[in-house]
Amino acid sequence: MKNVPLASVDHVDRAVLPIGTDYPPGHLLDWHEHRRAQFLYGATGVMVVDTADGTWTVPPERAVLIPAATRHRVRMLGVSTRSLYVEPAAVPWWPGTCVVVDVPPLLRELLLAAVDFEAEYSLSGREGSIADLLLHEIAARAPLPFHVGIPASADLAALCRAYLADPDAGVTNAEWAARTASSERAFTRRFRAETGDSPAVWRARARLLAAVPMLRTASVTAVSGRLGYASPAAFTAAFTRAFGTPPSRFTASGRGPR
Incomplete structure (x- = not known):
């Protein structure tokens, strides 16, 4: 899915919802939160993510893991994003605070493939396997130090x-x-x-x-x-x-x- 509001598909019975979104330069996503956890990858540009607890700067080729129900805002600097919105119950290992991680080639290609899925993609076969593999790849990522506390x-x-x-x-x-x-x-x-x-x-x-x-x-x-x-x-x-x-x-x- 591309350029689709999360609210329009949040009800869909899928543990992982991939959405790609293009933003104008300097766009600010003001303070908001999601019911689902979010894996936010900037395919281009730089993102700056703020929460009450800190600021995370996300360079190109990196992503940020945002916990479910975490109030945050995002400044987009020339960014085209590829996001995964994940049911919290499916990722009990998700960090309790935001974390910046590297996005190696396999994970990047899986993300690019996933954003072409329909909202109610098939859980069997290729699409379901990609969704499962995405979570395995994200779980293997190590935190990067692009953060200061507030x-x-x-x-x-x-x-x-x-x-x-x-x-x-x-x-x-x-x-x-x-x-x-x-x-x-x-x-x-x-x-x-x-x-x-x-x-x-x-x-x-x-x-x-x-x-x-x-x-x-x-x-x-x-x-x-x-x-x-x-x-x-x-x-x-x-x-x-x-x-x-x-x-x-x-x-x-x-x-x-x-």
């Missing part, structure tokens, strides 16, 4: 979301503490308690996540300068340490057939 406190969450939207390497702990009317020491202690990281470590990781969508249209050199790194080499080293792959892999020139 604090539960409203004031800290507002600081973090604003920073993700416009990361500034010059921001200091003292500035953030002043915005929350607390001492730098008290602010740092509270921030670490809610995120597990110091504010400086959190901001460094947030800048690296923000680099992923920037790399769609800018060079490694341009992005490293925008994010306040001393050199492209320093940015490349930090990015590779955090995500296990160099930033050049996500530039227009670095993408291609896998």
Whole structure:
């Protein structure tokens, strides 16, 4: 199925409903939730998924697992998606929070085949076998670290979301503490308690996540300068340490057939 609203087929008695959807550039799917779990794969472009607990950046050739009944929003940056909507009872192993995973060639081809199914596809033969194999392949995926947590406190969450939207390497702990009317020491202690990281470590990781969508249209050199790194080499080293792959892999020139 392609460009079909989930609500129109959610009632269909299939554990896995594959739907492909094309979105205009910069499209925002505002806050919503699904009864089913969702496997959201960006066949093109970059996705940024927000929940109350964190932000997940989904580079090209990756996907995000979204638990059932999880309120979320998705920013689509040049994305054509291939989604699976899955009955929760069929996937008791589904993670309890969002997880970004790799999409190797077999899984990608299964997804591309599945979105051509009708809603009431045959459970026997090829189509049912593909649906079953999709779940086996997804279960075998390992989490990737394209994520930062968002604090539960409203004031800290507002600081973090604003920073993700416009990361500034010059921001200091003292500035953030002043915005929350607390001492730098008290602010740092509270921030670490809610995120597990110091504010400086959190901001460094947030800048690296923000680099992923920037790399769609800018060079490694341009992005490293925008994010306040001393050199492209320093940015490349930090990015590779955090995500296990160099930033050049996500530039227009670095993408291609896998």
